[in-house]
Amino acid sequence: MRQMYEHRFPIVLGKDFAGTVTEIGSDVTDFAVGDKVFGMVAKQRLTDGGGFGEYLTTAAGAGVAHVPAGLDLAVAGSLGLAGAVAIAVIDALGPLSGKAILVSGATGGVGAHVVQLAKARGAHVIATAASGRATEHVLGLGADQAVDYRNDLATQVKQVDSVVHLAGDGASLASVLVDGGRIVSAAHLQLEGHEVTPVMANPDPAKLSRLAADVAAGRVRVPIARTYPLDQLATAVSDFAARGVLGKLAIAVA
Numbered sequence: 001m002r003q004m005y006e007h008r009f010p011i012v013l014g015k016d017f018a019g020t021v022t023e024i025g026s027d028v029t030d031f032a033v034g035d036k037v038f039g040m041v042a043k044q045r046l047t048d049g050g051g052f053g054e055y056l057t058t059a060a061g062a063g064v065a066h067v068p069a070g071l072d073l074a075v076a077g078s079l080g081l082a083g084a085v086a087i088a089v090i091d092a093l094g095p096l097s098g099k100a101i102l103v104s105g106a107t108g109g110v111g112a113h114v115v116q117l118a119k120a121r122g123a124h125v126i127a128t129a130a131s132g133r134a135t136e137h138v139l140g141l142g143a144d145q146a147v148d149y150r151n152d153l154a155t156q157v158k159q160v161d162s163v164v165h166l167a168g169d170g171a172s173l174a175s176v177l178v179d180g181g182r183i184v185s186a187a188h189l190q191l192e193g194h195e196v197t198p199v200m201a202n203p204d205p206a207k208l209s210r211l212a213a214d215v216a217a218g219r220v221r222v223p224i225a226r227t228y229p230l231d232q233l234a235t236a237v238s239d240f241a242a243r244g245v246l247g248k249l250a251i252a253v254a
């Protein structure tokens with residue numbers, strides 16, 4: 001990460017968070033002490049502190065929103081970053097009703113949101129999954145079809161109007177795209193002969209509130225696979241790095 005972020009140890013990692021406001025700045029009007037909030041740490045430098053801790057500071061105008069009634073704090077704490085990327089993906093795709101889309105990386109944190117949001121907007125969703133368990137996972141999220149990314153995609157997928165690239169080989173994804181179809185990537189894809197729309201998480205409070213409302217209303221589910229206490233954070237990170245995780249790994253701080 002050295003090239004991406006200035007840092008020196010010790011570093012508090014973690015992007016997602018949820019909790020209770022304990023202090024506010026004198027000019028903050030949107031939040032009060034005691035409010036339940038969630039979001040994504042939107043700081044440029046790792047040295048500014050992340051979400052894996054009992055306390056964090058955040059600017060009131062970026063990366064934080066209220067937890068609405070009906071949304072569990074533990075779920076809200078697993079929502080911010082992946083949800084904000086997924087909203088950016090969906091907004092970049094434009095109208096989806098009746099369109100076929102292929103979500104590559106559907107088994108991941110961002111993918112879980114993209115599959116559900118695209119489905120809710122009327123898309124026919126084809127999701128990548130590498131095993132029987134993963135296939136069940138993406139179909140459970142509402143995907144219409146699951147395809148194994150380890151096999152040739154062109155033999156499994158006819159043609160799609162759009163591709164969402166969260167993982168995988170760009171050229172083989174592009175091979176199943178209709179002429180003039182759109183590729184949106186959250187994973188820095190560059191592909192000769194194709195215009196790729198890059199997306200970044202933009203966790204402004206209005207977008208976070210949109211996300212939270214979808215989850216609180218049951219339109220989107222956040223699959224939490226396992227919850228670890230804070231003192232087992234290192235185990236959580238190595239479990240995540242071992243791959244094959246289906247759903248979010250959550251850290252319970254309190």
Ligand SMILES: NC(=O)c1ccc[n+]([C@@H]2O[C@H](COP(=O)([O-])OP(=O)(O)OC[C@H]3O[C@@H](n4cnc5c(N)ncnc54)[C@H](OP(=O)(O)O)[C@@H]3O)[C@@H](O)[C@H]2O)c1
Nearest residue numbers: 105107108109110130149166167168186187199200201244
């Ligand atoms: N632009 C931004 O602001 C932003 C923010 C957050 C994340 N991101 C990026 O968005 C991408 C997705 O993030 P995430 O948090 O959802 O990651 P994640 O949870 O690690 O999910 C990635 C998924 O892709 C699957 N996968 C691996 N190789 C694949 C392949 N060849 N084809 C299809 N699927 C494959 C993995 O499943 P297996 O278990 O089968 O390996 C995993 O489930 C990452 O590249 C991340 O860096 C961007």
